[in-house]
Amino acid sequence: MNEIEVLYNQIRTHTEFYKNSIPLIASENLTSLSVRRCYVSDLGHRYAEGIVGKRFYQGCEFVDEIERMAIKLTKEIFEVEHANVQPISGVVANIAAFFALTEPKEKIISISVPCGGHISHDKYSAAGIRGLEVLHYPFDYETMNIDIDKTKILVEKEKPKLFVLGSSLILFPQPVKEISEIAKEIDAKVLYDASHVLGLIAGKKFQHPIKEGADVVTGSTHKTFFGPQRAIIMCKKELGEKIDKAVFPGVVSNHHLNTLAGYVIAALEMREFGKEYASQVVSNAKKLAERMHELGFKVLGENLGFTESHQVAADVSKLGGGAKVAKKLEEVNIILNKNLLPWDDVSKTANPSGIRIGVQEVTRLGMKNEEMDVLAEIMWNAVNDRKSLDKLRDDVKELKSKFNTIKYTFDECIAYAFPKLILDAD
Numbered sequence: 449m450n451e452i453e454v455l456y457n458q459i460r461t462h463t464e465f466y467k468n469s470i471p472l473i474a475s476e477n478l479t480s481l482s483v484r485r486c487y488v489s490d491l492g493h494r495y496a497e498g499i500v501g502k503r504f505y506q507g508c509e510f511v512d513e514i515e516r517m518a519i520k521l522t523k524e525i526f527e528v529e530h531a532n533v534q535p536i537s538g539v540v541a542n543i544a545a546f547f548a549l550t551e552p553k554e555k556i557i558s559i560s561v562p563c564g565g566h567i568s569h570d571k572y573s574a575a576g577i578r579g580l581e582v583l584h585y586p587f588d589y590e591t592m593n594i595d596i597d598k599t600k601i602l603v604e605k606e607k608p609k610l611f612v613l614g615s616s617l618i619l620f621p622q623p624v625k626e627i628s629e630i631a632k633e634i635d636a637k638v639l640y641d642a643s644h645v646l647g648l649i650a651g652k653k654f655q656h657p658i659k660e661g662a663d664v665v666t667g668s669t670h671k672t673f674f675g676p677q678r679a680i681i682m683c684k685k686e687l688g689e690k691i692d693k694a695v696f697p698g699v700v701s702n703h704h705l706n707t708l709a710g711y712v713i714a715a716l717e718m719r720e721f722g723k724e725y726a727s728q729v730v731s732n733a734k735k736l737a738e739r740m741h742e743l744g745f746k747v748l749g750e751n752l753g754f755t756e757s758h759q760v761a762a763d764v765s766k767l768g769g770g771a772k773v774a775k776k777l778e779e780v781n782i783i784l785n786k787n788l789l790p791w792d793d794v795s796k797t798a799n800p801s802g803i804r805i806g807v808q809e810v811t812r813l814g815m816k817n818e819e820m821d822v823l824a825e826i827m828w829n830a831v832n833d834r835k836s837l838d839k840l841r842d843d844v845k846e847l848k849s850k851f852n853t854i855k856y857t858f859d860e861c862i863a864y865a866f867p868k869l870i871l872d873a874d
């Protein structure tokens with residue numbers, strides 16, 4: 449076997465594994481056939497530095513039209529005044545936002561990683577690259593949300609220049625309105641990182657940060673928003689030029705035109721099917737959480753109905769911890785991740801208390817409330833050794849076998865395939 453075949457075989461085995469698995473990683477999703485077709489187009493070989501109509505290279509006439517569509521659709525779906533569709537990932541979008549909204553050494557306030565914040569909001573990543581001093585919001589474990597009263601006291605003293613909202617572990621809407629009012633009083637800005645919930649916002653099932661007072665929204669386009677792996681930035685008109693300049697020449701040169709075209713298709717799908725999809729996602733998350741709770745899992749957010757997003761979080765410290773539980777579930781082909789919980793010290797990163805589950809991908813495959821019940825039961829049986837792992841893996845394969853087609857798209861297609869690519873023009 450030559451090396452190319454060795455590599456291809458890895459891809460085939462990986463794909464087959466996913467076909468037989470239940471994917472519950474909260475930051476992932478599947479793209480439709482029309483989106484994937486764009487990936488392999490000639491666009492992936494080109495550059496289009498600059499903004500629409502003002503490029504640095506020749507040959508961009510058709511790319512301009514594609515990017516114009518991407519911007520127009522983004523503004524329409526999210527009802528915003530300005531959109532930049534060039535960031536090639538969520539972290540890159542955040543670096544651009546920090547570049548546009550702050551000066552080095554300024555103070556920002558964000559949600560800590562154990563409380564659900566993303567590492568890019570912290571000094572180890574994007575905020576650190578900009579040289580920012582990072583404070584963390586006081587957090588209420590009961591409501592899994594920012595403690596506004598304590599935040600007011602901290603802000604009074606520290607006066608941060610930027611308030612960062614949005615999380616990677618996000619069960620409930622955050623107090624955007626209250627934070628925006630606090631920010632306004634001290635002439636600070638509010639950035640909401642919607643990476644996880646972008647598809648739910650598009651489907652009108654989650655808070656709209658700009659309508660609630662945020663200045664800028666960043667977000668990955670491949671988590672609940674089922675597009676290619678890249679990101680967008682949205683803002684009010686006044687900040688548009690600043691944001692555009694922070695993206696290019698700030699943090700992108702090439703902005704990956706093939707996935708940009710794929711984003712246009714995902715946006716069209718979202719415009720058409722987004723409401724139906726987002727409602728089913730949240731309904732599935734709630735159902736899964738309820739059934740897990742009934743069975744005996746310690747599901748977070750009980751007082752508030754467990755979740756209002758695509759996520760479910762459980763404290764599994766009594767079951768051996770997040771690492772052990774996630775590994776055990778992987779053995780029965782259920783893929784999820786261990787997760788720090790607010791009461792975990794960062795030193796617990798290797799085996800934190802929690803697991804995080806996202807139901808957006810299985811929802812895109814057509815799963816409904818019924819399947820959430822089955823899934824919760826398999827998980828409970830697995831973590832409590834109630835049945836052999838072989839039997840449970842068969843149960844997973846059986847459940848999954850009926851859900852390997854991508855829904856909420858114009859061209860339903862099989863979800864997991866390593867395609868034979870015949871370049872044949874239409």
Ligand SMILES: *Cc1c(COP(=O)(O)O)cnc(C)c1O
Nearest residue numbers: 537538539566615616641643668
């Ligand atoms: C996933 C995530 C990111 C990073 O996005 P990438 O596209 O992976 O770079 C940023 N912020 C939040 C809140 C996230 O959850």
